[in-house]
Amino acid sequence: GAVVSQHPSWVICKSGTSVKIECRSLDFQATTMFWYRQFPKQSLMLMATSNEGSKATYEQGVEKDKFLINHASLTLSTLTVTSAHPEDSSFYICSARDWTDQIQETQYFGPGTRLLVL
Amino acid sequence: AQKITQTQPGMFVQEKEAVTLDCTYDTSDPSYGLFWYKQPSSGEMIFLIYQGSYDQQNATEGRYSLNFQKARKSANLVISASQLGDSAMYFCAMREGRAAGNKLTFGGGTRVLVKP
Numbered sequence: 001g002a003v004v005s006q007h008p009s010w011v012i013c014k015s016g017t018s019v020k021i022e023c024r025s026l027d028f029q030a031t032t033m034f035w036y037r038q039f040p041k042q043s044l045m046l047m048a049t050s051n052e053g054s055k056a057t058y059e060q061g062v063e064k065d066k067f068l069i070n071h072a073s074l075t076l077s078t079l080t081v082t083s084a085h086p087e088d089s090s091f092y093i094c095s096a097r098d099w100t101d102q103i104q105e106t107q108y109f110g111p112g113t114r115l116l117v118l
Numbered sequence: 119a120q121k122i123t124q125t126q127p128g129m130f131v132q133e134k135e136a137v138t139l140d141c142t143y144d145t146s147d148p149s150y151g152l153f154w155y156k157q158p159s160s161g162e163m164i165f166l167i168y169q170g171s172y173d174q175q176n177a178t179e180g181r182y183s184l185n186f187q188k189a190r191k192s193a194n195l196v197i198s199a200s201q202l203g204d205s206a207m208y209f210c211a212m213r214e215g216r217a218a219g220n221k222l223t224f225g226g227g228t229r230v231l232v233k234p
Contacts, residue, residue: 002165034222043209043224044163091161095222104151104170105213107222109163 003027004096006110013084014047014118021079021113029074032095033109036065038091050077074099084117091115121145122212122225130231131200138185138230139195141210149215151194152176153222166208169193174192197230205232 003026013019022034031052036044047067048058056069066088068080077096081088091114095107125144127202143152154166169177170186177184185194197204210225 032220033123043226046221046223049221064203075201093163104168105220106165106168107151108165109155112161114161 002098002106003109004094004108004110006094006113008113009111010116011115012116012118015085016083018079018116019084019090020074021081021094021115023077023079023096025075025098025108025109027097028072028096028100030077030096031074031099032097033071034095034097035069035077035079036093036095038093038112040091044093048080059095084115086117089115120225121223122210124208124210124225126228127226128229128231129202130233132199133202133232133234134199136196136198137200137230139197139210139230140206141195141206141225143191143193143210143212145212145214146173147215151213152184152186153211153213154193155209155211156204156225157209159206161200163209165196200230200232202232202234205230214220232234 005024007022032049035047038044047062048056050056050069050071052071058064071077093112095109121144128178137138149173152169156164167179167182169186172173176186181198206225209227211222
């Protein structure tokens, strides 16, 4: 149980293009999903909290117009990196919380997406 | 101030031996949760163990146990009988209460390399 998928796992794109990353909870419903960014040899940094049916909450310093988040269903959240630039190259990883887990509220992570912007 | 501190950037452990990974945290919220995750080179984050701030007993999950010392604000992970597959980055994380948005804050991580 508690499987989260992420697609694509790898993406290489040209500067100026937009990239969409999907995060799906496969065997549970997630009212809340999270998007993180991780640079090499560093820890995870939370970018935004995505709530089903409402606007995402972005962390300080994260441009909401650049990183568009949509959480249209209880099993799917998407992150779109708009007009990507080389500095956006990173490892993006999502997590989801099972809405029935009201005690631990464990976050289960997807396998991550490596983005390289040329 | 750092909310989650992992002071060991890296460590070696002999196969079949136990290893303790340090984690200290800082919060004024009486209700919080502490998590440990494993990140192998593939990048996925694997949930290992959870400790709630009100839990009376230390959490255990198979070869993983959490040494929870609330007064010291520490939540060290103990891996017993290390295996080669345990080589990975390990992250300690804290979830504070609703006032903090129930978000996870991660420590800097500890890289473990198990030697045969």
